[in-house]
Amino acid sequence: MSARILNRDELLRLIDEAARDRRLIGPVRRGERTFYEAADRAAELDLDGPQCVYSPKAHFFPPEETLLTFERKSRSFVTHPVRHETPTALVAVRPCEIHGIRLLDHVFGAAPADEGYLARRRATFIIALDCFRPCRDEAFCGDLGTNTAHLGFDLMIRRLSDPEEGSRGAERFELTSATEDGASLLSRAGLGRTADRADLDAVRAYERSKASAFPRRLSCEADRLPEVAQRGYTSTVWERTAARCYSCGSCNLVCPTCYCFNLRDEVSLDGKSGARVREWDGCQLREFAVVAGGHNFRAAPAERLRHRVMRKASWIAQRTGLPGCVGCGRCDRACTAKISLVEILNTLAREQDHDHAGHS
Amino acid sequence: MTTLDTLELPETKDPYEPVVARLIETEPLTELERLFVFEPSDGQVLGHRPGQFVQVWIPGVGEAPISICSSPTRGRTFELCVRRVGEVTSHLHRLTAGEEIGVRGPLGNGFDMTAMQGQNVLVIAGGLGLAPARSVIEYVLDERARFDEFHVLYGARSPAEVLFRHDLIRWRHREAINLLVTVDRPDEQWRGRSGVVTKLFADLPRLNPERTCAVVIGPPVMFKFVVVELLARGIPHDRIFCSLERRMRCGIGKCGHCQINADYVCVDGPVFTYERMRELPEAVT
Ligand SMILES: Cc1cc2nc3c(=O)[nH]c(=O)nc-3n(C[C@H](O)[C@H](O)[C@H](O)COP(=O)(O)OP(=O)(O)OC[C@H]3O[C@@H](n4cnc5c(N)ncnc54)[C@H](O)[C@@H]3O)c2cc1C
Numbered sequence: 214m215s216a217r218i219l220n221r222d223e224l225l226r227l228i229d230e231a232a233r234d235r236r237l238i239g240p241v242r243r244g245e246r247t248f249y250e251a252a253d254r255a256a257e258l259d260l261d262g263p264q265c266v267y268s269p270k271a272h273f274f275p276p277e278e279t280l281l282t283f284e285r286k287s288r289s290f291v292t293h294p295v296r297h298e299t300p301t302a303l304v305a306v307r308p309c310e311i312h313g314i315r316l317l318d319h320v321f322g323a324a325p326a327d328e329g330y331l332a333r334r335r336a337t338f339i340i341a342l343d344c345f346r347p348c349r350d351e352a353f354c355g356d357l358g359t360n361t362a363h364l365g366f367d368l369m370i371r372r373l374s375d376p377e378e379g380s381r382g383a384e385r386f387e388l389t390s391a392t393e394d395g396a397s398l399l400s401r402a403g404l405g406r407t408a409d410r411a412d413l414d415a416v417r418a419y420e421r422s423k424a425s426a427f428p429r430r431l432s433c434e435a436d437r438l439p440e441v442a443q444r445g446y447t448s449t450v451w452e453r454t455a456a457r458c459y460s461c462g463s464c465n466l467v468c469p470t471c472y473c474f475n476l477r478d479e480v481s482l483d484g485k486s487g488a489r490v491r492e493w494d495g496c497q498l499r500e501f502a503v504v505a506g507g508h509n510f511r512a513a514p515a516e517r518l519r520h521r522v523m524r525k526a527s528w529i530a531q532r533t534g535l536p537g538c539v540g541c542g543r544c545d546r547a548c549t550a551k552i553s554l555v556e557i558l559n560t561l562a563r564e565q566d567h568d569h570a571g572h573s
Numbered sequence: 574m575t576t577l578d579t580l581e582l583p584e585t586k587d588p589y590e591p592v593v594a595r596l597i598e599t600e601p602l603t604e605l606e607r608l609f610v611f612e613p614s615d616g617q618v619l620g621h622r623p624g625q626f627v628q629v630w631i632p633g634v635g636e637a638p639i640s641i642c643s644s645p646t647r648g649r650t651f652e653l654c655v656r657r658v659g660e661v662t663s664h665l666h667r668l669t670a671g672e673e674i675g676v677r678g679p680l681g682n683g684f685d686m687t688a689m690q691g692q693n694v695l696v697i698a699g700g701l702g703l704a705p706a707r708s709v710i711e712y713v714l715d716e717r718a719r720f721d722e723f724h725v726l727y728g729a730r731s732p733a734e735v736l737f738r739h740d741l742i743r744w745r746h747r748e749a750i751n752l753l754v755t756v757d758r759p760d761e762q763w764r765g766r767s768g769v770v771t772k773l774f775a776d777l778p779r780l781n782p783e784r785t786c787a788v789v790i791g792p793p794v795m796f797k798f799v800v801v802e803l804l805a806r807g808i809p810h811d812r813i814f815c816s817l818e819r820r821m822r823c824g825i826g827k828c829g830h831c832q833i834n835a836d837y838v839c840v841d842g843p844v845f846t847y848e849r850m851r852e853l854p855e856a857v858t
């Protein structure tokens with residue numbers, strides 16, 4: 214199915230069509246900030262606003278969820294798996310976030326598959342919104358190539374006209390599909406028109422301007438990140454930087470690729486039934502690696518900081534072949550101690566360049 | 574649905590759904606440790622390898638990873654040796670025969686017994702490490718013809734903490750095994766050897782290092798000293814197999830808790846070769 218060109222009004226109607234038999238989740242503005250939240254109609258969404266404070270992961274990997282329920286019998290028990298399959302239209306998801314979702318799909322989908330997660334994901338229709346410039350100073354998606362996504366969504370919106378120039382009436386949005394579901398919605402809705410020559414010129418202009426719109430923030434090439442992180446394992450940057458870490462885990466909370474969790478039991482008041490519950494956890498929290506007997510395998514904040522950065526820059530990519538960091542810059546912005554992932558990576562790259570210079 | 578292949582696969586069994594296991598019998602081994610004999614209630618076998626573990630679930634209390642301490646060659650039952658340290662393990666200790674619990678597993682890689690075939694097998698166990706080691710020991714004894722010399726070194730802190738006393742006596746009376754036991758702090762009644770487990774190396778015959786596999790299971794302090802002994806005897810790095818413990822939640826490579834550098838203990842381990850451990854700076858801390 215080829216691209217279709219819609220104006221703003223048609224775009225909103227398309228989103229409403231997608232949400233006709235689904236709950237609608239998209240960027241909802243609260244003051245200066247936006248959050249992925251439920252809305253009744255597309256018109257309530259802020260499609261031009263800043264990157265949402267939290268990544269959209271909570272809508273298919275909730276902060277807390279029941280995996281199964283159980284009933285205790287006198288000397289035994291029975292369990293019932295719990296599935297949540299509320300059809301959902303997740304709208305205006307950014308390319309970096311699409312990369313985050315792909316990673317979560319990979320991790321939870323790997324055998325043995327996490328069927329609860331997959332059930333929610335199967336029920337989620339994703340309309341992505343491409344970025345034509347960095348959404349914030351902290352972002353370095355341009356360096357990682359995660360500012361563009363080709364799969365992992367049903368429909369992709371590209372805004373061919375800058376909303377700040379010209380009247381809204383002249384706004385053009387290009388819609389392309391990456392799945393059959395996306396294509397069938399696009400054709401069923403019958404909105405807009407097929408792209409003409411002028412539109413194709415606009416697409417090319419869009420791609421050209423996007424290619425130069427993302428300033429470099431990372432001082433090494435993205436494909437060198439795993440190596441830079443590995444070689445930086447014994448750097449003093451961890452101690453120096455973690456000295457101001459509060460171990461609050463805010464960085465984990467906002468991250469689109471953080472998926473670590475805890476499992477625990479909840480019991481009803483009469484003690485006869487209960488649930489096995491999954492909740493988000495974070496590797497920056499003190500107790501994350503505590504074992505029986507109280508020993509903590511990563512007791513020092515520096516060890517935990519290194520763990521987070523190594524995961525993002527190297528280990529996840531090693532395990533999955535997908536980027537462990539998508540460059541959205543949320544952790545840098547969320548951190549009250551102003552600890553910056555990019556700065557750490559740049560420091561490591563610089564230290565290694567110096568080492569290199571020193572040896573040669 | 575999106576293009577992601579995993580989302581299009583047919584639904585599989587829920588990995589968090591435990592199977593039901595019935596307690597057949599239980600006996601105290603020491604003041605803190607008990608042995609439990611379980612049987613899957615659905616009539617199936619667990620189908621484990623030596624060195625694998627299960628997530629034991631007490632509904633309403635929680636889960637704990639516990640090594641299977643029996644050999645898969647011993648029929649439909651499987652055994653767990655559990656030290657009482659906290660919530661789940663205390664509840665386990667209060668179970669009586671006939672009660673049912675949940676288990677997920679077998680989990681983890683376990684020991685590669687095929688790689689040890691035709692080789693000398695040297696097992697070094699310290700403390701509770703004898704529990705997983707027992708699955709290897711019984712396996713080798715049951716399949717004795719497949720292996721060459723068989724040496725087992727076991728160290729406990731004190732005579733009161735020696736595990737599997739009946740088994741130790743049974744094993745010692747088999748010619749097919751050279752079993753050496755020591756305690757760190759002997760008492761008046763103890764007539765065996767004393768001192769840390771590495772002292773037992775002095776009593777080992779010369780082993781051809783190219784034809785020997787070592788299995789090391791014990792507390793982290795023990796590793797360092799045992800590995801020094803093994804390397805001094807020229808055992809190659811990829812024939813030293815160690816079993817590691819970490820905090821675990823999911824047991825299936827997702828929750829992130831058991832991570833050691835790039836590896837997950839629950840799926841890449843708990844058994845690691847010393848060769849791999851050398852690439853994992855966090856492995857022995
Ligand atoms: C692969 C693997 C195999 C294992 N095999 C065995 C085995 O064969 N046998 C065996 O007995 N164990 C084994 N273990 C260890 C076992 O899993 C733990 O002892 C068990 O999880 C403890 O669970 P629990 O609920 O009883 O303890 P918890 O209630 O979780 O408490 C555990 C310990 O932590 C302490 N603790 C609790 N809260 C805190 C706190 N806030 N701060 C400090 N300390 C605290 C408690 O005092 C207690 O000592 C294995 C572990 C792994 C990873």
Ligand code: SF4
Binds near residue numbers: 460461548
């Ligand atoms: S947000 Fe900052 S202070 Fe909090 S845990 Fe992360 S790095 Fe440390």
Ligand code: FES
Binds near residue numbers: 821827832838840
């Ligand atoms: S226990 Fe969850 S990843 Fe290993």
